[in-house]
Amino acid sequence: MSTHRRIQALVAVLAVAGGTSMAILDALGAAAAVLTGGALLVLMIQLWHQNRVLGSKLDAVQHRLATGIEKLVEADRSTPYSKLASAAATLQVEVGALRTSLSEIGDELRELEGDAQQQRARLRREVRSLRHEPLTQSQALTQLLGAFTPDAPLPPVGGWAMEPTTLVEIVDLIARVQPQVVLECGSGTSTVWIAQALRRNGSGRVISLDHDAEYAHSTRTQLARHSLSDWAEVRYAPLVPTATELGEKHWYEVDLESIPKIDLLVVDGPPEGTGEMARYPAVPVLSPRLSASAVIVLDDAHRRDEREAARLWTDQLGLDWSRDIAGRATVLGSGPDPANASVPKPPSTAVAPPAPAAAPGHE
Ligand SMILES: C[S@@+](CC[C@H](N)C(=O)[O-])C[C@H]1O[C@@H](n2cnc3c(N)ncnc32)[C@H](O)[C@@H]1O
Incomplete structure (x- = not known):
């Protein structure tokens, strides 16, 4: 995948994350929306920041490459062979550095894409459980208070x-x-x-x-x-x-x-x-x-x-x-x-509290 495509993919991830956020806002009550929106915002800020870092890395690499090419173009036939060879060697080094940078950028983008996917899956799970959580907890509380x-x-x-x-x-x-x-x-x-x-x-x-x-x-x-x-x-x-x-x-x-x-x-x-x-x-x-x-x-x-x-x-x-x-x-x-196991019947009358439990050696 070219760097340009990777950046496009990153933008697409951002767009999907934004879309998910909107869908969630519609689907849930205000509390869930605030929580989820906040988490998505953090994710989007992270992605935006990473994108800027990658952009400036790319700019630096492009600049170095352009300088190398300029040097080669400037070298006309009258240029001694040794100078031409040295410009070519410099360019070769720049191309090597470019390749390394591009491969690092690719790794970082892949990592970002993976992170974004994981975060979206986690958010989806949390939102789903948020919908049921109040009901589940109030059912349990009702059961406790009934006892x-x-x-x-x-x-x-x-x-x-x-x-x-x-x-x-x-x-x-x-x-x-x-x-x-x-x-x-x-x-x-x-x-x-x-x-x-x-x-x-x-x-x-x-x-x-x-x-x-x-x-x-x-x-x-x-x-x-x-x-x-x-x-x-x-x-x-x-x-x-x-x-x-x-x-x-x-x-x-x-x-x-x-x-x-x-x-x-x-x-x-x-x-x-x-x-x-x-x-x-x-x-x-x-x-x-x-x-x-x-x-x-x-x-x-x-x-x-x-x-x-x-x-x-x-x-x-x-x-x-x-x-x-x-x-x-x-x-x-x-x-x-x-x-x-079955539940033994509780004593029907009030019972006196036990004496403090025996410590080891008195058991
Ligand atoms: C997870 S809490 C234990 C809660 C306890 N089992 C209960 O159900 O209320 C662990 C420890 O945090 C401390 N703690 C309890 N309430 C707190 C609070 N509101 N803020 C800070 N620490 C707290 C206490 O020292 C407690 O032993």
């Missing part, structure tokens, strides 16, 4: 807090697995819902780790407002350098001896901003405390690091299955998936 009567205003869901689709899955798992110990990494709204589900079971306890003393305090306040403090313990656990197979990571400072056998592990922290593969240490560090049938819920599993962590955990623990939760979380485990 419990809150004692106080509920903390927010979504954003930093877990999405209703993940919460409804955890609440269901707690009913089916009847865990005696839930360990949560990253406290917040989810801790309240987990504690409610344990109270409904009539047994169990959640230990929630938080690296931020303020958020730990705010989760404790939420638990108290909902009369759930007896079912949950929020531990302030600052992030400390922790050696793993992937090198040093920052993970919660936690005394393993103080953690009883874990039946359900919920990983929603540390936040991704604390480092690459921030949540990976959860399984390598806690594996000595995981019960043989422990179920693991990993939130934000649509992110690359979390997908990779889930893959590594599956190998390390020899897990049998994993299940996607609305594209936001993954549930992993060994043996039969508890989603297929």
Whole structure:
């Protein structure tokens, strides 16, 4: 393909991207349109910038070539052979440089075309899921609220807090697995819902780790407002350098001896901003405390690091299955998936909260 054609192809990609943007604006509500339009605008600005860079490279090459040709034309018959040969050699070098530049430009254009295609496919997927997302999340929230009567205003869901689709899955798992110990990494709204589900079971306890003393305090306040403090313990656990197979990571400072056998592990922290593969240490560090049938819920599993962590955990623990939760979380485990187990009837009368779970050595 000639350079001219490649540039035409690039312009065509821009036009299609623009067309897609218009179609999306028509098809979706204002929120989706703003998001998608913004992403497309960024893509188009990137393409425009790359096009300008390529254009100036081409100009420079053309200029060098023209200079070389001029020199050759200027050389008339009276020019000594040595001068002619030197001009020809210079021209040959320029032609070589031109060839290299053209091939680099071709590579860059091919890369750009590939990027643009990938971005369009990703945007199309995101737009499609945006259409269903509010319905999916409100269905999950309705299901959650149907299962419990809150004692106080509920903390927010979504954003930093877990999405209703993940919460409804955890609440269901707690009913089916009847865990005696839930360990949560990253406290917040989810801790309240987990504690409610344990109270409904009539047994169990959640230990929630938080690296931020303020958020730990705010989760404790939420638990108290909902009369759930007896079912949950929020531990302030600052992030400390922790050696793993992937090198040093920052993970919660936690005394393993103080953690009883874990039946359900919920990983929603540390936040991704604390480092690459921030949540990976959860399984390598806690594996000595995981019960043989422990179920693991990993939130934000649509992110690359979390997908990779889930893959590594599956190998390390020899897990049998994993299940996607609305594209936001993954549930992993060994043996039969508890989603297929029946739900034991909750106790009909209010039950007293359990004594704090026994630490290892007292089991
Ligand atoms: C993904 S959040 C955990 C959310 C929790 N599982 C929930 O459902 O609410 C991970 C950590 O981020 C911190 N965090 C929570 N809310 C935050 C906010 N609005 N802004 C910044 N950090 C926040 C807390 O320290 C928390 O442990």
